Amino acid sequence: MKPVECLVRDGVRGFRPCVHGAEVLGAALESGLLPGEILDFSSSVNPLGSSRRVLDAVVGAFGQVAAYPDSNSTGLRQVIAEHYGVGCGNVVVGNGSTELMYLFADAFLKRGEWAVMPAPTFGEYESAVCKTGERVEFVRLGEGFKVDVGAFKRQMRGAKLVFLCNPNNPTSMLIPQNVLRDIVEEALVQDALVFLDEDFLEFVDDEQSLSLIGSIDKYPNLFVLRSFTKIFGLTGLRVGYGIANRDIVDVLLKVKIPWNVNCLAQVAAVAALRDEEHLRITRELIKEEKAWLGGELARFGSFSFCEPDANFFFIDIRKSGLTAAGLKAKLLSEGILIRDCSSFRGLDEFYVRVAVKTHEENVRLIGALKRVLGAV
Ligand SMILES: Cc1ncc(COP(=O)(O)O)c(C=O)c1O
Missing domain, CATH: 3.90.1150.10 (Aspartate Aminotransferase, domain 1)
Known part of the structure; x- marks a missing residue:
């Protein structure tokens, strides 16, 4: 051999x-x-x-471990959908939000297409794209690690996927709303999809007004990522989710592996979201x-x-x-x-x-x- x-x-x-x-x-x-x-x-x-209520919910779910979990995490998707006032069909749940990065790149990057992202940013976006065999272009963050919107829009011309992280890891900086929307709208014009990672946004005052989750109807090319790893502290259970237009979510639901989120993680995430x-x-x-x-x-x-x-x-x-x-x-x-x-x-x-x-x-x-x- x-x-x-x-x-x-x-x-x-x-x-x-x-x-x-x-x-x-x-x-x-x-x-x-x-x-x-x-x-x-x-x-x-x-x-x-994680909270006491989450731990109690997990202990209460031990009896479920001998059965397969709900493959599409339907109950959890419903709770997430209610929380944000979107439909269940707008939500996909992953084994950590990282799974959704790989799924997204895998599902949407065709041969010869490429992705664009700032540098520095979270490294798994690059890995997710590279694993598909396709290419990444990097736009260096400008003075003070800010996104230079002009440079970004120029360099994203022809890209199929745009990865953004708000607030960004490792810089801990928010991308201003006008810059974010400008990039998403530019992507819309050129049929590019935007993968917007809001995993740290729950730590920011004014989270709701800064999130683009409320704009998924306006931007059918937008996928917003969230996680139970960070503020909810379900780090070891591995559960994250994405919210987007139904057409995007349908594709991801079709191509994800079955039973991707275990039963304890599903139960814990429901309890976490309810524990205000x-x-x-x-x-x-x-x-x-x-x-x-x-x-x-x-x-x-x-x-x-x-x-x-x-x-x-x-x-x-x-x-x-x-x-x-x-x-x-x-x-x-x-x-x-x-x-x-x-x-x-x-x-x-x-x-x-x-x-x-x-x-x-x-x-x-x-x-x-x-x-x-x-x-x-
Ligand atoms: C910006 C960002 N997104 C996503 C992740 C991964 O999160 P998860 O545990 O949900 O896969 C990390 C982990 O450090 C991160 O920094």
């Missing part, structure tokens, strides 16, 4: 999986600490975890702690960052004299894991991302930073 490498489809041969935060096990091996001894600031999820109190408490905590952490981080003269729109800080640390890898290693020796952002396309080795966590955890981060940077 030929080497397996020769049997692999072209698009897959050069495929490189994306690097992510939250690699607590790897960090534990590297540092000699136990995973439980590491405080993870590298993944930006709800520091309170947990969301309120989380938002209050993040708001307070973001302000506190921002003030403390600003006291390190060697950190440059903008006011974050999401629940994480994106920091340029070059004035500290350390690289992101260097600072990450020093903090790991203190039991703290941060995200070295140098694997993000378009960034050099001097950017880190740090999540907003509980006050006690944030105090530990600042203490560790003071020790490793020699500040008082």
Whole structure:
């Protein structure tokens, strides 16, 4: 038999999986600490975890594990649809929102077509496109990591798919509404589809008015992504969803694998969406702690960052004299894991991302930073 490498489809041969935060096990091996001894600031999820009501719902659903889950997550889709005032047929549920990125690229990119996205942004969009064997064009974010709408519209000419992240990972910045709509309308004119990732939008004040979910009728080319991973803290259960025009959703429902979301995840997501109190408490905590952490981080003269729109800080640390890898290693020796952002396309080795966590955890981060940077 030929080497397996020769049997692999072209698009897959050069495929490189994306690097992510939250690699607590790897960090534990590297540092000699136990995973439980590491405080993870590298993944930006709800520091309170999932709510009590969610955990109770999951325990109550244990009896369902011997049966197949509902393949189309119908009950959950109905609850999501009611929540946003759209139809059940406008909602598709995925095994984490990441599944929907791959499904979308796979379903809509024909041979020879290409996708466009900003750089830096979340790496799985690029991986999803590359896995289809098709090409990505990157539009570098402009001054202050803002989308240069003129440059973006020029470079998206001829693209089939446009990927956008609002607020963007890793920059923690919102794309202004007029810029977003301008790009979606430009895409509409050229029959391009827009994949708009709003996974972090629930952490932003005024989420409802900033979301484009209410515009799916106006923009039949728009797919809006959401997740239960971030603010709801169902990170390990893997459940996300997309809201779009029925024609787009129908295609995705047809091509997704059956039983893609397990029964516990479906039950947990329904309970999470209904638990408004947990969301309120989380938002209050993040708001307070973001302000506190921002003030403390600003006291390190060697950190440059903008006011974050999401629940994480994106920091340029070059004035500290350390690289992101260097600072990450020093903090790991203190039991703290941060995200070295140098694997993000378009960034050099001097950017880190740090999540907003509980006050006690944030105090530990600042203490560790003071020790490793020699500040008082
Ligand atoms: C912007 C963005 N979208 C999507 C995801 C993946 O989310 P999920 O856990 O729903 O697959 C991440 C994970 O870090 C992310 O940063």
